[in-house]
Structure formats: C-alpha cells, structure tokens
Amino acid sequence: MLCAGVILVIFSLTRNNKDTFRIWRKPSDVIQLLLFAVLGMVSVQFTYFYSISLSNAATATVLQYIGPMFVVAFYAIKNRRWPIVSEYASLFLAMIGIFLLVTHGSFDQLAISEAALLWGILSALSLAFYTIQPVGLLRRFSPATVTGWGMLIGGLAFIPFSEPWKFQGSWDFEAFAAFGYIIMFGSVLSFYFFSKSLTRIEASTASLLCSVEPLAAAGVAVVWLGVYFGPMDWLGTVFILVTIILLTLGTKEKKATAQSSS
Known part of the structure; x- marks a missing residue:
C-alpha cells in the first residue's frame, strides 16, 4: 500500500497538480479521507489477504464479491425502500452460492474453517x-487523488502492526518479483485500468465486467496454484x-425508471 500509494500520488500530481493537495484543505474532507484510508483501504486489503491465508x-x-449485496442493503435502508425483484433474486442466489462454497452441499460440516468464513x-x-x-x-476529487492518498495513509497507519522492517521468510528474487507484481498489477494498474474504462463506458458496464474477477481467481488458483475446486x-x-x-441489471433498471418518471 505504501509503494502503490506513492506511485498513485505521483501519478495524480502529473495529471491534477492542484487537485492532489486540495483534498487536505477542508477538515471534513480530511476526516473522510482518513476514514477511507483506515476503515476502507486497510480493512479491505487486510481482511482479503488474511482470508486467503x-x-x-x-x-x-x-x-469477497458478496460485498455488493451489503451495498444494496445499505442503500435500501438509507433510502427507505424495498428492494426490487432482481435484488431479492440476487440475495437468494448469493445465499445459495455461499452455502455451496463453504459446505459443498453438506448440512453437517463446513468445507472451509469457521475462521476462513468469518474473515471472508x-x-x-x-x-x-x-x-x-x-x-x-x-465527486470532488480525482480517483487517483483519493485512492493514492488512501493507500499511502493506510500503509503508514498499518506500519506499527506490520513492522515491515522485520523480514520473514526468504527475500530472494522470486519474492521481490511477487511483491512487485502485487504493487503494480494488483494495486496500481488494476486501479488505473478501471478508472480509464470509466471514461469510455458506463460505470454499470464496468462493474459488470469486473464480476469476472472471482471466476478468473478461481481459474488461476486451480491451474497455476493447484488449488482443488470441486x-x-x-x-x-x-x-x-x-x-x-x-x-448491475437492477441498477440500470432503477436508473431507467427514474429517468422516465422525471
């Protein structure tokens, strides 16, 4: 996060020189940025990697990709409206999917540990x-500015817990290459490609395309890492x-309904 944050902040400076530091002017923006960095960026990174372990x-x-269900639930409560049919269907399918994934269809035992399910x-x-x-x-600052500062602050905040100066394992060429891959492809470039896509296609379409990630992760884990996936x-x-x-289709439906009614 520290390395990726530095890269993205520098990238933001090259694209939005004034915007990069303007985010620090208002106390309310600073508080929101700190919350995003610690409760958003750090938590999403740590819980995901710990769940993998x-x-x-x-x-x-x-x-992790049942997260959109919690997003839908949040906005349903916030806007005080009942979910639409597609959202009810999504909840039903998500529950079945989680059940099959963590039990393999058995009502007697879990296929993964309780800790793995909890952290997932x-x-x-x-x-x-x-x-x-x-x-x-x-809405007020560029994605590179928000995400870059979020990663950088989150990385700094986690230093007392991660103690990066205490090396574990063997730091050979393969370890550094893997670490560099996480920084560039898992953080910097993945963010850049997604933000770039938003300038060419709709956000709903971009989100739909991102749903291939769980399938890609499963395929790579099976083929490359030898993980058994039944x-x-x-x-x-x-x-x-x-x-x-x-x-995603439900989001499009609600937008179309709102536009037609207006």
Missing part, C-alpha cells in the same frame, strides 16, 4: 464500506457471479 485465493475472492464475510463488508464511503470525495465450488461461484450481474 485461511482458505485459498479462489474461495477468498468469491466470498468481513472482507465482503470491507469491500462494501470501501465502495460506499468515498463517494462524496470522488463441482460445488464452481456452482457456488456461478451463483455469486449471477448475483453481481442481476445487481
């Missing part, structure tokens, strides 16, 4: 908070992917 990359990624759900909640909380900031795991993954698609 307790299960595997495929399961952790699929569990916490990862989804963190993703929901990460999605909702910075909306106000993103029929019930794949079926649960498909159910959760359909959940994300239905939520």
Whole structure:
C-alpha cells in the first residue's frame, strides 16, 4: 500500500497538480479521507489477504464479491425502500452460492474453517464500506487523488502492526518479483485500468465486467496454484457471479425508471 500509494500520488500530481493537495484543505474532507484510508483501504486489503491465508485465493475472492449485496442493503435502508425483484433474486442466489462454497452441499460440516468464513464475510463488508464511503470525495476529487492518498495513509497507519522492517521468510528474487507484481498489477494498474474504462463506458458496464474477477481467481488458483475446486465450488461461484450481474441489471433498471418518471 505504501509503494502503490506513492506511485498513485505521483501519478495524480502529473495529471491534477492542484487537485492532489486540495483534498487536505477542508477538515471534513480530511476526516473522510482518513476514514477511507483506515476503515476502507486497510480493512479491505487486510481482511482479503488474511482470508486467503485461511482458505485459498479462489474461495477468498468469491466470498469477497458478496460485498455488493451489503451495498444494496445499505442503500435500501438509507433510502427507505424495498428492494426490487432482481435484488431479492440476487440475495437468494448469493445465499445459495455461499452455502455451496463453504459446505459443498453438506448440512453437517463446513468445507472451509469457521475462521476462513468469518474473515471472508468481513472482507465482503470491507469491500462494501470501501465502495460506499468515498463517494462524496470522488465527486470532488480525482480517483487517483483519493485512492493514492488512501493507500499511502493506510500503509503508514498499518506500519506499527506490520513492522515491515522485520523480514520473514526468504527475500530472494522470486519474492521481490511477487511483491512487485502485487504493487503494480494488483494495486496500481488494476486501479488505473478501471478508472480509464470509466471514461469510455458506463460505470454499470464496468462493474459488470469486473464480476469476472472471482471466476478468473478461481481459474488461476486451480491451474497455476493447484488449488482443488470441486463441482460445488464452481456452482457456488456461478451463483455469486449471477448475483453481481442481476445487481448491475437492477441498477440500470432503477436508473431507467427514474429517468422516465422525471
């Protein structure tokens, strides 16, 4: 997060020189930025990686992507409205998908540990908070500015807990290459590509395309890391992917209804 934050802040400076530091002028913006950095950025990173350590990359990624359901629930409560049909269907399919993923269809035992399930759900909640909380900031500042400062502050805040000066394991070329891959491809470039897509396609379409991530994570984990993913795991993954698609289509439906009524 420290390295990716520095890169994104520098990138923001090259694109939005005044905007980069303007975010620090108002106390209310600073508070929102700190909340995003600590409760959003740090929590979504830590819970996700810890969930992987307790299960595997495929399961952790699929569990994290039930986060949109919490986003829908939040706005339903905030706006005091009942969910539409597609959102009810999404909730039903998400529950089935989680059940298949964590039990393999058995009512007697879990296929993953209780801790892995707990941290997977916490990862989804963190993703929901990460999605909702910075909306106000993103309306006034560039995504590179908000995310860059969020990563940098979050990385600094986590130093007392991570103690990066205490190296563990063997820091050989492969370890540095893997670490660099996480920084550039897992943080910097993934953010840049997504933000770039928003200038060419609608946000709902971009979100729908991002739903391929759980499937990609499952496929890579099976092929590259040798993780076993049985029929019930794949079926649960498909159910959760359909959940994300239905939520995206539901968002389009609500926008169309609002525009026609206005």
